[in-house]
Amino acid sequence: MSKPARAVPPDQAAVVLRVLGATALVGVVATVWLGLFVTPPDEFMGNLVRLLYVHPPMAWVAFLAYGVASLASLLYLWPRTREAHFDRLAGASAEVGVVFTGLTLASGSIWGRPTWGAWWVWDPLLTTTALLFVLYLGYLALRRVPGEFHVRARRSAIGALIAFIDVPIVYFSVEWWRSLHQAPTVLNPTTHKTYVHGSMAWTLLLGFVSFTLVYVWLMAHRYRLAKLQDLEDSEGLEAALAERRAEAVAG
Amino acid sequence: MNGYVEAGYVVVLGPLSLYGVTLVARERAARRRVGAAPSGVRTGVPTAPQGAHGDASLVNRGGAENEERGSGS
């Protein structure tokens, strides 16, 4: 089955990436400026609401990255769509995802301390995020087990599915576990009501969009890095084999 | 109260920027290393996916993979 090489001229790709990066940066700066200075404090939460322009986008990206990594792994395992780039995509998304997941936990913790009086609560979403963090780390560790490219890719893809299928199970289990006790939650109805209108809503939307763009930009670069590393590996192998052949001829 | 807000923004934006910067640096370094190595084969995939049981064939199986050519910028 011969497919034509998808030849994206390197210049075009780099330009698109630059534009994307610039847009993302502008978006983030705007979000920060609006969030910190322009939007009003909330009537219940006061200035703490400003953290909610940043924390939910982090969580959204953490789970988006997880979804992309899972989908890419599935596609890699499916024989019709078994392409190297899906494996790289999964790996790139996982690495960026683990960063955002860590930041979700950190920002959630910082919001939680003044809001609930504790650095951590066993909220279903937070707990699932914490577990997602560790699942990501396990997946990334599995990816680093050395081996031939496609062996590694298939192993990682299966590992991804085993781990990521677990996430909904975790979420519903924890949610049920928590519902047995009255407890503070992140997805609190009052939280929603407060910033559904006006500049707060727009800022929140801007936050989601900007950080999603940041994710895409980071992922693109991580993907390119992976491609370069694979190239390096294959060239290294070739050089070694060429040397070996030369020795064999000489000796 | 406000200390938490600033801390939150710093804690998010700091590591994120750091990660972005190091990522780009890693990519540049890898690009330099790859560019320096003398090799004409640029598929980025050492072996073919199917039918190769432990057989490290480095022949460019270009037909088996859909690859982007030209990774230099």
Added chain:
Amino acid sequence: MLRDAALVAGKDLRIEIRSRVGLNQIGPFAIAVLLLFGLALGPDRQVLAPASAGLFWVAVLLSTVLAVQRSYAIESTDGARDGLRLSGLDPAGIFLGKTGAVAAQLLVLEAALSLGVALLYGAHLSGALVLAGACVAGTLGLAAVGTLYGVAASGLRIRETLLPLLFLPVVAPVLLAATKAWDEALAGTPGRAGGWLDVLVVFAVLYVAIGIVAFGSLLEDG
């Protein structure tokens, strides 16, 4: 497939009966864990007894890691997968066999641990049916995930520390559900454990199914 499974399970269990590593090492390890928990959480039974279910299941989880590592160690050292792969047995059967053997050993361990928990923490073992049901369903899920990850994370030294990292987070729902089921049983309200038992069964079925499908690929990829 089932015939191969019985073959593999029989072999693994015979090896265990002969070598008694489970009895000599994993069992004492689990008891040591219970003791350490006791030391950590204080001598007050008011604290320990309510926590019995959770501590029991954490001990089981940790023991599963050991049991799975042992399950793969009994194949030859480096050629762990080669031996299995070249045996010509149906991979799904190998998966079921290994999972079954690990599960069987864990169930025996759990029986002992139940007594341990009753003795050391003062837990009253009521609702025996629920306790047993949670053990069977939960253990099956644990063994399935362990066996799956075990084949990818065993053999070469670089991999062996991977197993706990991969395994423990994934089986968190089993820990949660099994603990809650046991809590209800120990508290005298076994009727309320129904939902949690469902979670355990779903988890077990899901991961046994995944194992049947995916084990072959993982086995090939040495």
